[in-house]
Amino acid sequence: MKTILEAKRVKKIYGTRGNVFTALEDIDLSVQEGEFVGIMGPSGAGKSTLLNILATIDEPTSGDITIDSSNITDMSEDTLAAFRHDKLGFIFQDYNLLDTLTVKENIILPLALAKTSVTDIAQRLNAVARRFGIEPILDKYPYQISGGQKQRTAASRAIITNPTLVLADEPTGALDSKSATDLLETLKDLSSNDNATILMVTHDAYAASYSQRILFIKDGKLFTELIKGNKSRKKFFNKILDILAALGGEANDII
Amino acid sequence: MTLFSLAKKNIQGNFRHYFVYFISMVFSMVIYFTFVSLQYSEEIQDSIELSDTMSFMFMISSFMLLIFVSTFIFYSNSFFTRRRKKELGLYSLLGLKKKTIGKLLFYENLVMGLIALVVGIIVGSLLSKLFSLILIRLMGSAAEVDFGISFLAIAQTSAVFIVIIMITSIQGYRLIYRFKLIELFQAEKQEEQMPKASFLSSLAGVVLLVISYWLIVRPFPDVLDLEYLLKNYGVSLLLLVTGTHLFFRSVTFYLLKLLQTNKRLFYKGTNLINISQLIYRIRGNARTFTVIALLSAATIGFFTATYTGYYGNKESARGLVPFSYNHLSKNEQQDEKVRNIIQKDKVHAIESALDIPVVPVKGELSFDLDYELNPVKLIPESTYNQAAKALDREFNATLSGNEAVVIQPRLTEYAPSDFIGENIKLNLPQDTMRLKFVDMFKGSVLPFDYPDFYIVISDQLFAEITEYMPAKTYKVYEVENETATKETAKTLNKLLSEDFQVSSTFYTQYKQGKEGNALNLFIFGFLGLVFLAATGSILYFKQLTEANEVRYNYEILRNIGVSKSKIRNSIKKQILFVFSLPLVIGIVHSIVILIFITNFISNLIGSSILIPIITAITAFILIYAIYYLMTAHTYNKIVNR
Structure with missing residues (x-):
């Protein structure tokens, strides 16, 4: 199996001399093609920092990151933009949809930017719209649809370019449980049926239980790893809760 | 904390916003003062042979200028206070009495206005010397210009602007009473809905414009009386104004919508963003565009006409007195x-x-x-x-x-x-x-x-x-x-x-024509410059306000992989559209006005109209281009950091 993402000794330090804060310390990470990986950890553990660095939106202080066999740590700003556009798909907690565009236009935006032909655009749009069940709302504007619909729109935009890696930052954070389940089911389906590689940051154990493997981060370091294997989702979910208890459990230990 | 120290801290913290407001006040005062002191200048009156006409021209123009300048001050005042509603809401929330907040705004505006007035008069006295020099040159007189300061001009300027400052200050005082607390907080983020395109009002816009053009350029009837002039041109002016407004509000909107349906074009690169962004913004800008187009048209039209008169004066004098x-x-x-x-x-x-x-x-x-x-x-x-x-x-x-x-x-x-x-x-x-x-x-x-x-x-x-x-x-x-x-x-x-x-005698004919034309040329040139500077600034500020509102959109675009240079290009295209649209319409209008003017005074103008019109339009485009570059640069700096 092909390695899509390879991060070595990634370090991120904020601040200047005298007042430094280490957000990430020597993180090693490897994700294979078709994997659905979750990243969990308490607030301030460095989850979002890690995701932003992998998303090339932020730069690591040191370390190497290779995505689809290209090293992203020494690319220029414009090459990075092109890289983000070609290889990555993003789903954000606050959707990041443009209010001035319809749902349809939001989804096809990356294709339009790449100057894809109109017929190709239509074909791909139909495919993702069907998959996420958003055909009826294609001509609506973001302010006219619900949070769940917005997130499915954002997810459609993320995968319409067939990205090598989909990065999701708390995608269910603002959704009710029904919408969250729908979205997670679709992501899981994407990974198992279409061989899409997904990396999802979440603090929600229920959301994480849909992934195949979970990395736990604490205080900027890799804490542990949990693999679903053949466990049922229910059992996996309980395992996750155990680890979370241990993660945030220091206070309890002292007592 | 006393009210005064709060006001002081306010000004320090929001210096940039205050500065912009302050500068637009000073600008208005300088312009007005300069003009009025030319009106009262003895050197200029002495050096001219047709003083009565001149005083009348100056009086009418200074009145027009006054209207324009006060509108500009009210506009920048409302622009300035809109940005501060949230801040005022916060004071209210923290328990400051409405009366106290009102007083704060009142004194703040009053003090700023008075300081601006002093600065304006000082700068204006220097500028008026420069302009009187230009005027005398244009007329071909050899009068000396000394640095006397006209007290009449100072008095008139002060009186006029103290009234305006008082009105804006009272408006400031009343602001806090006019709105509910919740409205103050929502001032900055009122949700915009995508407006709908109306074919009917687009059609009406085009039809009104065509009719008004036709009314303006059609030849005179055999019997030309005042009633015809008033009726024909009154109606055509009304149609021109409504037509222009509808044009910006509906026609351009409709055309952009039409562009959207051309998928091959619309789904190409940043067009998707540019066009929908413009569609979103055009309604809010329609009134500004209308004002700019009409002002540009009037200025280019009348400036060209007077310039042609000035330019062709010798020839026309030779024709009348060979x-x-x-x-x-x-x-x-x-x-x-x-x-x-x-x-x-x-x-x-x-x-x-x-x-x-x-x-x-x-x-x-x-x-x-x-x-x-x-x-x-x-x-x-x-x-x-x-x-x-x-x-x-x-x-x-x-x-x-x-x-x-x-x-x-x-x-x-x-x-x-x-x-x-x-x-x-x-x-x-x-x-x-x-x-x-x-x-x-x-x-x-x-x-x-x-x-x-x-x-x-x-x-x-x-x-x-x-x-x-x-x-x-x-x-x-x-x-x-x-x-x-x-x-x-x-x-x-x-x-x-x-x-x-x-x-x-040829000389008298020539000289009278030259002075009259020079005066017209100067006045229209002066007013034209003022209009240009003011409308350019209004566009500039409007765009920058928008830039702050849409900053988030560009962040999203960068996140999904649009490069900075692509965003910069997209911004340039949008701003170019915003600047050229009213200018193009203004130029088209001005050509129609010019056809009317040549109709009206036919041979009087005599010589070639081509050089003056090219000069006027080029000057206009040049000044606008500078504003465009400035706006595109700052806009890019705001959204594309």
């Missing part, structure tokens, strides 16, 4: 006196002196001509040829028998084909005589005196007629460097008044 000095010979004594005066002026030596005999007779044309004919003035062929030669003209008449040549009546646009082959019947005391037109010449040889209908006939025929009809003799002189014959012209004017409808 020779340097002209008079009707009444008796030997006076003729001698005039000749002596002219000869005494050695600097302007006589190049040629002629006697032009003219016989006025009654005549009837063989066809209908829309011009008052009688008395028809007859000139002998040889005299006309001599005069034409003295004036460096190429016409040369060789006539025989009853052939005749018409000289084109001035201020008309008849062509040779209107006359060639036609006849005129002259009613002489003995009998009638029929003359046949063989040509029409342009260029009269005597000063304008209505009716301006001259006919050149053969010397032989002229001699026959003068046997039983007395000829008047006009004496004309052409001198060297006639544009500088101030003293001689002045002396002669006293002696020779009322021989013609225009002045008897």
Whole structure:
């Protein structure tokens, strides 16, 4: 199996001399093609920092990151933009949809930017719209649809370019449980049926239980790893809760 | 914390916003003060011969300027307070009394206004010297400009602006009472809905514009009265204003929507973002665009017209008064006196002196001509040829028998084909005589005196007629460097008044035209610059406010992989559209206005209109281009960091 993402000794330090804060310390990470990986950890553990660095939106202080066999740590700003556009798909907690565009236009935006032909655009749009069940709302504007619909729109935009890696930052954070389940089911389906590689940051154990493997981060370091294997989702979910208890459990230990 | 220290901290914290408001106030005051002090300037009044007209022109213009300037101040005031609503809401939330907040705003605005006034008057005094220098240069006078300060101007400016400042201050005081707390907090993020395109109002916009264009450019009716002017142009102005507004509000909107349906174009690169962003914004900008387009149109139109007048003044003066000095010979004594005066002026030596005999007779044309004919003035062929030669003209008449040549009546646009082959019947005391037109010449040889209908006939025929009809003799002189014959012209004017409808001396005609035109040119140029600067600034600030609102959108775009350079290009395109749209419409309007103006004063303008119009439009585009570059740069800095 092909390695899509390879991060070595990634370090991120904020601040200047005298007042430094280490957000990430020597993180090693490897994700294979078709994997659905979750990243969990308490607030301030460095989850979002890690995701932003992998998303090339932020730069690591040191370390190497290779995505689809290209090293992203020494690319220029414009090459990075092109890289983000070609290889990555993003789903954000606050959707990041443009209010001035319809749902349809939001989804096809990356294709339009790449100057894809109109017929190709239509074909791909139909495919993702069907998959996420958003055909009826294609001509609506973001302010006219619900949070769940917005997130499915954002997810459609993320995968319409067939990205090598989909990065999701708390995608269910603002959704009710029904919408969250729908979205997670679709992501899981994407990974198992279409061989899409997904990396999802979440603090929600229920959301994480849909992934195949979970990395736990604490205080900027890799804490542990949990693999679903053949466990049922229910059992996996309980395992996750155990680890979370241990993660945030220091206070309890002292007592 | 006292109210004063709160106000002080406010100003320090929001310095940039305050600064922009402050500068626009100072700008308005400087402009107004400069203009008013020119109005009161004694040097300028002394150096001009038509002071009454000038004061009137200045008065009207300063009134227009006042309206414009106060609108501009109110606009920047509301722009400024809108940005601060949230801050005021916060004070209220923290328990500051409404009255206290009101006072805070009142004093803040009052103090800022007064400081701006002082700065404005100081800067204005310096600028008014510069502008009076320019004005005097334009008029061709040699008056000295010293650095006297006009107290009348200071008083008038202060009075006007203290009233405006008081009004805006009171508005500030009332602001907190006018809104509910919740409204203050929501001021900045009112959700915009995608507006709907209406085919009907787009159609109405185009139709209104077409009708108003047609009303403006259509030729005058045979009977031209005030009622027609008021009705026709009143209606067309109204249609032009509504049509322009609808054009920006609906037509451009509709066209952009239409672009959206062209998928091949719309789904290409950043077009998707550009077009939908513009669609979103165009309604909010429609009123600004309308004001800008109309102001630009008026400025370009009238500036070009006056510039053409200024530019073509010499030629038009030559047309009206062909020779340097002209008079009707009444008796030997006076003729001698005039000749002596002219000869005494050695600097302007006589190049040629002629006697032009003219016989006025009654005549009837063989066809209908829309011009008052009688008395028809007859000139002998040889005299006309001599005069034409003295004036460096190429016409040369060789006539025989009853052939005749018409000289084109001035201020008309008849062509040779209107006359060639036609006849005129002259009613002489003995009998009638029929003359046949063989040509029409342009260029009269005597000063304008209505009716301006001259006919050149053969010397032989002229001699026959003068046997039983007395000829008047006009004496004309052409001198060297006639544009500088101030003293001689002045002396002669006293002696020779009322021989013609225009002045008897070329110099006076030329000078009066030059001064009048220079004054118009200056006033329109000045107002034009002010309009340009103000509208440019309004566009600039509006775009920057938008930039702050849409910053988040560009962050999203960067996140999904749009490079900075692509975003920069997209911004440039959008801003270019925003700047060129009202300008293009303004230029189209101004061309229509110019057609109207040339209609109205036809030959008066005379010379080529092409150079003035190109100059005016180029200047306009240049200044706008500077604003465009500035706006695109700052916009990019805000959203694309």
